[in-house]
Amino acid sequence: MTKKQTPRIAIIGAGPGGLTLARVLQVRGLSAMVFEQEASPTERSQGGTLDLHQDTGQKAIRMAGLTDEFRAVARYEDQRSRLLDKNGTILLDEDPGSAGDHPEVDRTELRAILLDSLASGAVHWGCNLRSLRPMSDGCHELIFENGLRETFDLVVGADGAWSRVRPLLSQAVPLYTGVTFIETGLDQVDEEHPAVAQLVGHGSMSALAPNKGLSAQRNGHGHIRIYVAFRCPFKWETEAGFNEEQPEAARAWLLKQFADWHPSLQALLQECNDHFVVRPLYMLPVGHRWDFHSGVTLLGDAAHLMSPATGQGVNLAMLDAAELGWAISERQSLDEAIHTYEQLMFPRALAANRFADESLNVFISSDAPYGALTHVRQHFISGQALD
Numbered sequence: 266m267t268k269k270q271t272p273r274i275a276i277i278g279a280g281p282g283g284l285t286l287a288r289v290l291q292v293r294g295l296s297a298m299v300f301e302q303e304a305s306p307t308e309r310s311q312g313g314t315l316d317l318h319q320d321t322g323q324k325a326i327r328m329a330g331l332t333d334e335f336r337a338v339a340r341y342e343d344q345r346s347r348l349l350d351k352n353g354t355i356l357l358d359e360d361p362g363s364a365g366d367h368p369e370v371d372r373t374e375l376r377a378i379l380l381d382s383l384a385s386g387a388v389h390w391g392c393n394l395r396s397l398r399p400m401s402d403g404c405h406e407l408i409f410e411n412g413l414r415e416t417f418d419l420v421v422g423a424d425g426a427w428s429r430v431r432p433l434l435s436q437a438v439p440l441y442t443g444v445t446f447i448e449t450g451l452d453q454v455d456e457e458h459p460a461v462a463q464l465v466g467h468g469s470m471s472a473l474a475p476n477k478g479l480s481a482q483r484n485g486h487g488h489i490r491i492y493v494a495f496r497c498p499f500k501w502e503t504e505a506g507f508n509e510e511q512p513e514a515a516r517a518w519l520l521k522q523f524a525d526w527h528p529s530l531q532a533l534l535q536e537c538n539d540h541f542v543v544r545p546l547y548m549l550p551v552g553h554r555w556d557f558h559s560g561v562t563l564l565g566d567a568a569h570l571m572s573p574a575t576g577q578g579v580n581l582a583m584l585d586a587a588e589l590g591w592a593i594s595e596r597q598s599l600d601e602a603i604h605t606y607e608q609l610m611f612p613r614a615l616a617a618n619r620f621a622d623e624s625l626n627v628f629i630s631s632d633a634p635y636g637a638l639t640h641v642r643q644h645f646i647s648g649q650a651l652d
């Protein structure tokens with residue numbers, strides 16, 4: 266780029282999107298400051314496993330020059346997926362084998378690869394953005410909760426679902442999807458819970474019945490992450506007596522909701538040994554976009570938060586980041602780069618968000634599991650919808 270040889274670039278958020286952008290800029294000879302609200306990389310658990318798709322997440326990894334690092338931690342053996350009904354009958358058992366193109370990686374390990382690849386000091390921890398203010402020269406001043414103020418030529422909001430950059434560009438707010446997850450987990454599954462290990466297999470399983478489901482996914486290090494899903498009004502579970510602060514009462518409450526399910530599936534709730542965390546699922550309106558704004562853009566969940574039903578969120582966040590980083594390094598000006606990136610990102614996000622919404626409405630619906638079975642056969646087995 267020629268107009269500003271060394272633009273001052275701020276990235277808000279050290280999630281997979283923000284870190285991928287920082288890395289791609291570094292590879293392309295540019296630098297950025299990443300501001301992250303968390304105090305350190307270990308402040309909170311980063312959550313479960315992710316499968317990186319060939320044409321999105323893995324493409325971003327290639328653009329970031331991290332293929333070898335990714336291969337060293339990716340679990341190519343854990344790509345199997347199963348769909349069951351509440352009686353424990355297996356309706357679908359897909360094994361893409363070693364040729365499968367969506368290997369699993371634990372979020373913590375993905376974040377570690379990205380962090381280790383950055384120049385030291387690139388990430389500024391403990392910097393919670395409060396707001397940003399347009400300046401008369403076209404730059405934006407960032408104002409942080411810790412009192413820090415800095416001015417940048419380009420601000421990228423990679424700050425997730427509840428982005429504080431987004432209000433400058435759009436009035437959209439995340440909407441409740443009508444589905445709530447309760448997340449928990451199980452450690453030492455192979456040694457101490459062989460029946461559960463066999464149920465989940467090498468990959469993930471979902472058992473569905475009308476308006477509810479139980480899913481489990483194999484993470485690294487013998488851990489299994491479990492999601493209980495309900496289609497329900499917002500905060501229904503609390504009003505119906507679920508209290509995550511009282512684990513044994515919470516377990517009993519969950520078992521009551523699944524009282525007519527097969528014991529092999531109830532075992533996920535009986536044997537889980539992690540905290541319960543309630544996660545209402547949110548999405549931005551399908552087709553969310555904004556008018557071009559000089560010097561500011563969004564990527565990942567900040568731009569197109571969608572339900573996790575299709576496993577595309579991280580993949581798209583990383584591809585957005587890689588393409589934006591590439592455009593910044595190639596284009597004549599930052600504005601041209603933003604424009605190029607947004608023209609690619611908006612239609613891709615629209616299609617993905619529409620598909621995630623449709624899939625969630627099929628998976629956790631009155632028609633489950635048979636509507637889900639048809640949907641998976643149509644869209645996932647061919648692999649067409651995954652990227």
Ligand SMILES: Cc1cc2nc3c(=O)[nH]c(=O)nc-3n(C[C@H](O)[C@H](O)[C@H](O)COP(=O)(O)OP(=O)(O)OC[C@H]3O[C@@H](n4cnc5c(N)ncnc54)[C@H](O)[C@@H]3O)c2cc1C
Nearest residue numbers: 278280281282302393394424425565566573576577578579
């Ligand atoms: C239950 C569940 C399961 C999921 N499973 C999958 C899956 O299997 N596959 C998949 O592809 N996707 C999945 N997703 C979606 C995926 O988690 C997101 O799409 C992805 O993390 C988005 O990455 P991101 O970098 O845009 O945002 P985030 O990962 O949300 O990162 C944003 C970062 O910004 C920081 N931040 C936020 N506000 C501020 C602030 N004010 N100042 C400074 N920093 C700030 C946050 O601390 C965070 O580090 C799942 C989501 C959920 C809820």
